[in-house]
Amino acid sequence: MTLDEADRAILRALQQDATLSSAALGQAVGLSQPVAWRRVQRLEAAGVLAGQRLEFDLNALGFGVTVFLGVKLAAKGRLALGDFERAITAIPEVQTVEHVLGLYDYRLRVVARDIADFERVLRRRIMTLPGVGNVEANVLLSEERRPGPI
Known part of the structure; x- marks a missing residue:
């Protein structure tokens, strides 16, 4: 899969906040909501986006x-x-x-x-x-x- 500048912008935005709605993502990268949603779906189908993870504060959980x-x-x-x-x-x-x-x-x-x-x-x-x-x-x-x- 070849990534263009819009794909790279989407990846940068999602890396900062993976919880962005497709409307907010589109607004952040200068695309409409449907176009942003389709591009995210394409990136997921190609395996470029391989899921989402939560990051835990290990110290707060008692693992020092x-x-x-x-x-x-x-x-x-x-x-x-x-x-x-x-x-x-x-x-x-x-x-x-x-x-x-x-x-x-x-x-x-x-x-x-x-x-x-x-x-x-x-x-x-x-x-x-x-x-x-x-x-x-x-x-x-x-x-x-x-x-x-x-």
Whole structure:
């Protein structure tokens, strides 16, 4: 799908506020409501718009610690990868699982209430998973986000 300037303007507006009505979106990007609605439908059908998400304040919910884990599996192969992926996605504290190329096989984003809670999750849940070899932890100190579209 080729995106034109109107499509890019729609994406920028929706990235700022995904709850815009098609009338408000059209007004923001200089299109009529029906044209804006049709373009959004086309972007969704093409898979460019892949859904909406809510963003939570983890601190307000009691999760004061975020840790990125690099996990290297002890065994390689499709079976080991599949077993690990099935097991790791069942742990609710693990927010993201990324299969990566490099020093580690996986990069995980783990949230916990505090360091003691993280240690419990690490020792009792993550380190006991099938195939886990080496693990490296990096505690998130602060996070800066770059607003705006890619």
